[in-house]
Amino acid sequence: MQNDSGYFRTVMRRTTTAAKVLLVGLVVMLVSAGTIFAASQGGSQGNKTGVTIQVNPSSRTIDRGDPVNYSVSLTSTNGFSGSVTPSVSGLPASTSAAFAPSSVSLTSGKTATVTLTVATSASTPDGKADLTIATAAGASQAAAVVVQLYVQSSKKTFSISGNLGAQLTPGARVPLNLAFANPNNKSLALNSLSVSITGVTRIQSAVAAALPCTKDDYVVTNYSGPFPLAVPEGSSSLQSLGIPPALWPKIAMLDTTSNQDGCKGATLQLSYSGAGEGN
Template sequence: MDPRPERTAPLHRLGIPLRALLLALVVAVVPVAALAASGGQSQAKATKGITVTLSPSSRTVDQGQTATYTISATSTGGFAGPVTFGVAGLPSGATAAWSPSPVVLASGGTAQVTVTITTAPGTPAGKSDFTVKGTAGTLQATAQAQLHVLEVKRTFDVTGTVSGMLAPGVSRSVDLLITNSNTKGIAVTNLTVSMTQVVRTPAAVAANLPCTTADYKLTQYSGTYPLTVEPGARSLSSLGVPEQKRPHITMLDTSRNQDGCKGATLLLTFTGTGQAN
């Protein structure tokens, strides 16, 4: 036996080309690198957009007054640009004003806008759900809130003056006097006149001569509404209501004896509705 240590034969002598081995190592490494690169490109990009929120969710307001809400517009997915606003679903007579509008959002940023809802004296009382919409090009976002409108009534006095004496077959107008004791003007509607009692003279009572509300006819106010009455006293005539549109009292000309109505006093009641103006 040869005592010299056994020497390993060169790779090329074993029949394994060195180039093939190196190529195998490269092939083993490449898929790992390619997989890493592919994994980085597979992450989906966030979609650009906007969100809109509205605060508070509900407000209560008197007819003819205003309510304010705060709108927050937020950028998502890297959106940047101007956002404008609109509203739908407000009750009749109510309008919206924005401050500021539009707003310009930076990527990832938030901007606040104030919307002021102004109601009219004639805006119907009740709850209304309305929607605020933010628009940026083709992007849109909405938020909802509620507006609760309260009916506002104001106290006032109504009296009336008959234009002359009544007699069978004669009609007289009633010039109503509206006294507004409030510090602001009111819008008056629903004026009515009713006859509550006929007070006969003592002589008619003693002679048992009848006279009742059936001897008279009332015609109600037929002018336009509302009547705007500033603080103080305003008559229908001073408000420009023509005589033919004012209430009228007519004494009917009947076949029965109406002597009991001579000198009689008619007690009238006046009503109406007054809203904040």
């Protein structure tokens, strides 16, 4: 930093550190029971009433709160003709499912395809569920396909950076407007957020003259705003989220009786961290 009118100025360099965020995700695995084929081939089950069920793909992976689609092919065999209504049972709690269309009409030897959408929610539990995909063809029930649904947690990252927007002077405290880059397709609810100084890099002349400047010459006041802090997908900042500057983290350079010439032109390394859940 440069000495201007008797003040030492320290320029903060913006650094970005990836912060781990626990997001509860959903892994969906459709595993055969009977004669269901691999995912690349779809899956089928022998029929009772002349209707064959085929599901493709047989495995999907999604995050908790997201929907997922499966293609269900219904084929007439043994000369069957009539209305066919697909159904699914065995869904875990806080999960819904729907077929589009809800029913189809088959003629002999023909195939119709419907889309099964399974929608999870923020409260869908972890664990395994056996789902049964069946059809009601006329007055009879076709043989069913049993698949499995696995729910588990996953981890994703987002990034935090900082911009003081002003130079530091000894004894002054400057608010730090934190910026967020959320690459996920949903908002994050942060329940912790912190900033720390991890190092100080002095300019070459200060190092040659053995002039000290350490983390002890600075102090951090961390974020004091409300939690959870909702961070939308994409780019945002404390300012764009409407958080008053008085609640932002703050960086101060202490004004001490020691020789602080070693801090002239120095660069601070900052570390950012935060954790929360995806909505």
